[in-house]
Amino acid sequence: MARVAFLGLGVMGFPMAGHLAAAGHEVTVWNRSAAKARAWSEKHKGRIAATAREAASGAELVMACVGNDDDLRQVCLGDEGAFAGMGKGAVFVDHTTVSATVTRELSAIAAGRGFGFVDAPVSGGQAGAENGQLSVMCGGESDDYARAEPVIAAYARICRLMGPSGAGQLTKMCNQIAIAGLVQGLSESLHFAEKAGLSIPEVVEVISQGAAASWQMQNRYQTMAKNRFDFGFAVDWMRKDLGICLGAADENGASLPVTALVDQFYKDVQQMGGGRWDTSSLIARLRR
Missing domain, CATH: 3.40.50.720 (NAD(P)-binding Rossmann-like Domain)
Structure with a gap:
């Protein structure tokens, strides 16, 4: 001890x-x-x-x-x-x-x-x-x-x-980069299902058994479908993290076009009053 x-x-x-x-x-x-x-x-x-x-x-x-x-x-x-x-x-x-x-x-x-x-x-x-x-x-x-x-x-x-020193933070940046693109993809998938008149639970039941499966899909699709965003990591903090990622990419020459785009989508969510919503709230801007 x-x-x-x-x-x-x-x-x-x-x-x-x-x-x-x-x-x-x-x-x-x-x-x-x-x-x-x-x-x-x-x-x-x-x-x-x-x-x-x-x-x-x-x-x-x-x-x-x-x-x-x-x-x-x-x-x-x-x-x-x-x-x-x-x-x-x-x-x-x-x-x-x-x-x-x-x-x-x-x-x-x-x-x-x-x-x-x-x-x-x-x-x-x-x-x-x-x-x-x-x-x-x-x-x-x-x-x-x-x-x-x-x-x-x-x-x-x-x-x-x-x-x-610093390798842990660089690895966390990899984590946030992966999450940003994934949540946007999931948001678009669920939004498309809504517009197509499909049942979101049934869609997720099927596609979650294949290559589209993810932690975000398993743990967030139900609250995303209900427009509930009071779970988990806040948009304000995600933007802070993505800013760190983009700054590091400027230093090491990495190309992060999707990350930069999703960062701006999170800015839209902030302007909607969703700074304290969790990161799955990207779907909210698609429903405006």
Whole structure:
């Protein structure tokens, strides 16, 4: 069992930290909103810290799951940041989806201070976090990963080291690129079925048994058919992630025409007032 700090108790971090406590780890949590930290402590065994620095002090592993590049820098750096509290030999594990640029920046700072840094973005959404069934893709030094992986296992279905610092974030970009095109294709398929006068459940029952099958089809077609979009990952966050993907593609020369197009479709959804709808809401713009 390990002494662990968890920073950020949003829809993902809250259950992830809970799984760590349930697994028997000694958990200290911190959140910018103290109310969420109190709510977590009422449900799980663990300690609340007043600052990220306090939470990280004495921890062998410091996990974070926050919003974006700037949020991560704020949590890590400064007098009350986590890095100020971490001791030599500790490992910082970042579950936030951020750019590979900030990952490498913070990893270099961590190395200079004598502790490790593993970028470990996750896929599986809120349901995956709650069920402890996340896919975790990691970048960093193998020794740091080896220390982190048994602890990450508390909420992971699969966890893998993909390469050096930044490789986890680059793998997460592959994940988001694949999802974007898939959800648009599924949206068009269901929209076409509606316009053709077909029964969506019957269509999905047939085509889901063949090559068209996907997690999105299995888990989202019913709510998409009912115009219900309060499940899973929000459009605002998906646009943040796709912006990271497109920025990285500009750097490495990858061509992402479909991703760029779907990003603009998600912009349409935002303009419809759907920024907090889940990503399956792409079908809503087809029904306008």
